[in-house]
Amino acid sequence: MPNPFEGIVLDSRPMFNGEYRAFIKVLQLMPRLDGFFSIGAREDNFYLDMLYDKKCVLVEPDDKSADELQKYITNCAFQDKYIERNGIHPSSSSISVTQYGSIFPRKSLSETKQALDSGLIICPYTKHDIDRGSWQQGSQMFASACITPKNLIEKYNIQPEFIKIDVEGAEKMIIESLISSQILPSFIQYEYGVTWFHAGVSMESMFSCMPNYYHYILSPAKMTYVAKPIPQYFYGNFIASRFFLGEEVIF
Numbered sequence: 001m002p003n004p005f006e007g008i009v010l011d012s013r014p015m016f017n018g019e020y021r022a023f024i025k026v027l028q029l030m031p032r033l034d035g036f037f038s039i040g041a042r043e044d045n046f047y048l049d050m051l052y053d054k055k056c057v058l059v060e061p062d063d064k065s066a067d068e069l070q071k072y073i074t075n076c077a078f079q080d081k082y083i084e085r086n087g088i089h090p091s092s093s094s095i096s097v098t099q100y101g102s103i104f105p106r107k108s109l110s111e112t113k114q115a116l117d118s119g120l121i122i123c124p125y126t127k128h129d130i131d132r133g134s135w136q137q138g139s140q141m142f143a144s145a146c147i148t149p150k151n152l153i154e155k156y157n158i159q160p161e162f163i164k165i166d167v168e169g170a171e172k173m174i175i176e177s178l179i180s181s182q183i184l185p186s187f188i189q190y191e192y193g194v195t196w197f198h199a200g201v202s203m204e205s206m207f208s209c210m211p212n213y214y215h216y217i218l219s220p221a222k223m224t225y226v227a228k229p230i231p232q233y234f235y236g237n238f239i240a241s242r243f244f245l246g247e248e249v250i251f
Contacts, residue, residue: 007219010124010235018218019189019237020046021251025223026162026187026239033186035158039088039174040101040166041065045072047164048081055080057156061087061097061144082156087144088167090177094145098138102168104199106137115197115233122234123194149174150181159183166191169199176209188213188240194233203229213240216249223249 009017027033027050034054038044041058042065048056058081060066066085073081087095087103095103106112113130115121129135147155163178163185165171171190188210192203207215207229216223218237225247226238 005234006224007221008217008234008236009220012235014046014237016220017237018220018223018251021220022189022216022218022223022237022239023047023050023162025249025251029245030161030186033161035160035162035185037152037158037160037163037185038165039163040168041069041083041164044069044164048072048076048078052076052078055156055158057082057084057152057158057160059084059086059088059152061085061095062142084147084152084155086147088149088152088174089146089170090148090173092146094143096140096143099141100138100168100195102170102195102198104169104195106198108137109135112197120232121194121197122232125235126194149177149183153178153181153183160185162187162189164189168193169195169201172196172201172206172209175206179209184212184242186242190238190240191236192233192238193235197233202231204231210240213242214244215240216245221251223251 011017014020036047036051036054036056038047039059041060042062044058058069060069060083066083070083089095097103098105116127116130165174167174175188215226216239217226218239223239
């Protein structure tokens with residue numbers, strides 16, 4: 001199997017890391033795809049453009065980001081596009097979000113540095129911040145009321161075929177809740193990164209909670225099947241597919 005680290009671009013901008021190209025490829029593979037959820041939808045204009053005639057629900061509890069999405073939807077006169085301004089959580093009625101966009105506080109500097117030095121964390125951004133003394137645990141920024149994944153589905157009367165989720169370490173918790181409610185989209189795109197280290201979530205636990213999915217790591221020109229979870233924490237994007245698409249899918 002190809003090395004899953006090969007060709008990975010440690011860049012959060014989706015136009016560089018393969019996220020956009022991967023979605024275009026999915027639309028080629030499944031041209032009638034309908035029902036799209038974005039959970040953590042800040043600046044997701046690209047998906048609105050690509051799915052201009054499809055039903056989309058965008059979950060974004062940050063008021064400024066939600067307002068910008070709504071303005072874009074209104075200006076483009078898109079139909080069947082909905083902004084959910086609550087957070088999403090399987091059991092809590094409210095969440096508190098840190099300045100880094102996560103509901104999970106960062107672990108201590110010493111724990112983070114130890115993980116970086118041991119190779120458990122592979123992240124130039126974390127190393128850069130620690131080396132120059134700018135790394136912080138972060139403070140709480142805002143609180144948000146929450147809706148459960150199951151209630152979100154019921155509220156918008158939609159069975160999503162594609163879910164994009166970027167919630168800084170809470171991805172596994174939300175996906176697990178959806179699957180337990182028999183929500184089984186064809187594709188789930190999720191972000192993997194150092195936030196999972198702080199949340200105490202491993203790639204192995206994500207794979208385990210999605211037993212009928214094949215996981216592909218994205219790079220700018222292809223997505224590569226990852227048969228076994230990787231212990232290291234590094235920045236990357238994955239697409240989990242209910243269908244085996246081959247060892248590699250070239251964009």
